[in-house]
Every structure is written in structure tokens, then in C-alpha cells.
Amino acid sequence: MAITAAVLAGCGPQKPDGYYDVAPATAFDLLRRADLTGFRDARQCGMLVYFFARDDDSSTITWDVRTKGISVAGFRLRVTPSGDGSVVSIELPKAPNGSEIYDGQQHYTHPAFMQPMRPALREFVDSTIERRAYDWHRIPDPLNTDGLCGSMRDNFEASGQPYDIDDPSGMTHQQAEDARANGNGLPVEQDRVFASADPWAH
Amino acid sequence: MGTLIHRSRVLAVISLLVLAGCGRHGTVYAVATDAARQDLVGTIIPDLAFGNSAHAEPAVGTADGVEWHIVRGDDAAALPGGTPSREIMVLSATLANADEGTLVSVDVKPAAGVDSKAFEQNMSDNPAVADMFRAIAREAVDAGLSHRPFEFGNVSAQIAMATVSMLPQITQQMDEAARAYEQRDRDTIDDAYRRESGQ
Numbered sequence: 001m002a003i004t005a006a007v008l009a010g011c012g013p014q015k016p017d018g019y020y021d022v023a024p025a026t027a028f029d030l031l032r033r034a035d036l037t038g039f040r041d042a043r044q045c046g047m048l049v050y051f052f053a054r055d056d057d058s059s060t061i062t063w064d065v066r067t068k069g070i071s072v073a074g075f076r077l078r079v080t081p082s083g084d085g086s087v088v089s090i091e092l093p094k095a096p097n098g099s100e101i102y103d104g105q106q107h108y109t110h111p112a113f114m115q116p117m118r119p120a121l122r123e124f125v126d127s128t129i130e131r132r133a134y135d136w137h138r139i140p141d142p143l144n145t146d147g148l149c150g151s152m153r154d155n156f157e158a159s160g161q162p163y164d165i166d167d168p169s170g171m172t173h174q175q176a177e178d179a180r181a182n183g184n185g186l187p188v189e190q191d192r193v194f195a196s197a198d199p200w201a202h
Numbered sequence: 203m204g205t206l207i208h209r210s211r212v213l214a215v216i217s218l219l220v221l222a223g224c225g226r227h228g229t230v231y232a233v234a235t236d237a238a239r240q241d242l243v244g245t246i247i248p249d250l251a252f253g254n255s256a257h258a259e260p261a262v263g264t265a266d267g268v269e270w271h272i273v274r275g276d277d278a279a280a281l282p283g284g285t286p287s288r289e290i291m292v293l294s295a296t297l298a299n300a301d302e303g304t305l306v307s308v309d310v311k312p313a314a315g316v317d318s319k320a321f322e323q324n325m326s327d328n329p330a331v332a333d334m335f336r337a338i339a340r341e342a343v344d345a346g347l348s349h350r351p352f353e354f355g356n357v358s359a360q361i362a363m364a365t366v367s368m369l370p371q372i373t374q375q376m377d378e379a380a381r382a383y384e385q386r387d388r389d390t391i392d393d394a395y396r397r398e399s400g401q
Contacts, residue, residue, distance in 0.1 A: 037392070040391075041387070041388045041391045041392070044391060048394060048395060048398055156390070156391070156394070157387045157390050157391070160390050160393060160394060161394070162394050
């Protein structure tokens, strides 16, 4: 009997991806009150970024990520009921090439986050629902495909000086300041992160 | 007990003895005790034998043999002379007259000022590490009396065993170091945000 029960237990309906054994209202409340500092610190690229959240309705929260008032990323979490629990799906805006932003293949002159972003956001959801600290060790490989991000991040952590979106790509802020002080008008590249002016327009 | 005879380059090792009653191992070298002491005084154990985390002072003569005083690696710059209070351990070679030469037995002892009970307990809890230190001392003796360089190949097995035995502690230390490193990075990041917000 015990063996039969154990075997049958493994034949139950599979939980969908992104399923959490908490009520939708609870999941939504936890996510809208979530602290993004752990995610930010673990995934930043040496540029200070700020998160602006809005509840679109009782099931969707959208974050706009900005630096110096410029949108550099965004993501949306959608909570839907599923069985006795909830599914939290992650949505990312489209990039100009039709893929998601920060999908692990994108190129940015001023990256805001390591790529790919989606698994890192899943850890954000996991840690929030499980009421624990963000733990980047739980993110599956690859942790980061963006070498420039890694380099700028290392510079920031070593010097304590973040770089600005107004600095030429690949330069530390100090290098950019020195160049400006010497009258060198270096060009500053601008990323086109989103496919359209409204990241969430379809 | 038994006697093992072999020759090592210049100097002959005559026998390997286990002294009945005290359980200490010794090796008999075909050299007079005074000459053995003379050969060993001033010999050096390379820092690499301690993973560069410690430094051995050149051997000094004692009433019954020689000693290498081991100090922590971060004190090495303050040498010569060392700071006795920062010594962590002494490797000793006791020399005794034997029928055909000098019986040399090695030991690992706490440095002056180090809690000897805690030291002995530590060695007892980590027998592979104690074996490694004894092997290093034996190799230092053999190299000194054979007038040859210290050969790491002669202690590599003991170092490997000690390393394997210490892996849990090594892993724990590495984990702790990684956590401290990550915390330092987070503090750096959070400071930058605080500065920008004027807090």
C-alpha cells in the first residue's frame, strides 16, 4: 500500500512554471512590498539605478528602472491564481531586435544589469515569496554574459565610484571626468534599450 | 625495535628505530652528535613547506639538538629575530648518541606563550597535520645532514593528506572569506547610493 501510494504520489498533476504555494493576494502583497536592494546589488553594472514600481491592477506590478531620469530597464510580474496557489510570471519588454531586453544576447554601451535578467528576476520572486534574502548563488549559469558589465561592476566595487550614463562607454567615471577636464569632448553613446518609446506597447 | 638501513646521497641513514616505552620514532645517522648539531644549526625550511602562511627561522642549537621556530607568515617581514610572542610552533630534532652514530628524533611543540594543552589537543584532533609537521622536520633533518636542499617531494604525501584532512576547515574559511568579500562589495554599493541621495 505504502509503495503504491508513493508511486501514485509522483503521478499527480505537475505544478506549472512559476508556481508558488501561496494565495495570489499574499503573493501580490509580498511582491509589491519587496525590497529590491538584494537584486540590485547582486546584478548591478557599476551604474546607480533606481526602481519605480506601479501596480497596474490587483495582479500586475511593473517596475521602471532609471538612472539620471533615463529608463534603462524594466520588468513586470503578473500573479495569477493556480490551483491552491499562484503563478508569478515574469515579463520583460521587447528590445529593438525583437527579443527581450537583457536576454543574455543584448549589447549595451551602458549596461544597467548583468544578463540574462530573467533567471535573476526569478530568484527575486523566489526570495520574496519565501521571505528570505536575495541569494545570487541560486541563479543558474550563466550568471553574466556581458563582459562590459562585469568590468564596470568590478571598477565600481574596487573604487566605490559608480559610472554615469553620461560617461563614454567603458570609461570609469574618473577617467571621464579627467577627459572632460582636459577639454576632450569624447562622444557618449546612447543605448536604445526598448523597441518602442513605451516599453510595454505591443 | 627494528632497524632499517638506507643511504641518502651523502649521508647514510643507518636505521629507523621506534623507541620502546615512549613511542617516538627516530633515525640513526652515521655522524657524531656534535657534528650533526653543527650541520643542522642554521638550516632553513622553505616557507612553501607551510604554504607561505608561516615562516621557519633558521635552526638554532639547543642542549639536546636543534629547533626551528615557526612564526606566522605575516610576521616574516619583521624578521630576522622574529617576535617570540608571535611564534606559533617549534619543530625540534633531538640528537642522542647511538651505537653507530646519532639518533635523531623529531617533535612538534607549542611555541613559548602558546597554550600547550590547546596545542596538543589541536595536534591530536588533526593527526594528518601533526604527521605533516613531523615529516617536514624529518626532511629538514635529512636534508641538513645530507647537505642537500629541502626536497618537497619527500613531504608531498603528508602535505596532501593534511590538506585533504583540513578540507572542511579550508572550505569553511573560504566560504567565510567569500561572504566577507560580498558584504564589503554590498557596503560599497550601498554607500554610493547613500552619497548620491545625500544621506
